[in-house]
Amino acid sequence: MTSILLGAFSLFCVGPSLMLSLPDSLGLMAVGQVLLGITIIFLFIPCLPEMVNVAVPYFPGQEERVNNLACGMFNSFLGGG
Secondary structure (H helix, E strand, O other), X not given: OHHHHHHHHHHHXXXXXXXXXXXXXXXXXXXXXXXXXXHHHHHHOOHHHHHHHHHHHHOOOOHHHHHHHHHHHHHHHHHHO
């Protein structure tokens, strides 16, 4: 819950917020981006074991490979997105 709230606040910082009367400044945008990068990790990491658990039955006997590919894809999409 904490990371959801911090993530929501960081999104207010990224763009000029009329609701919170935050100015349109580059420094505030940078703080918002950094805070969003830190908090989004805590939202996405719990999803990784669920992805692996869903994929393992489709590839019996290759659990290590499924783990490696899931981690690689997760990091690729997170870094590229």
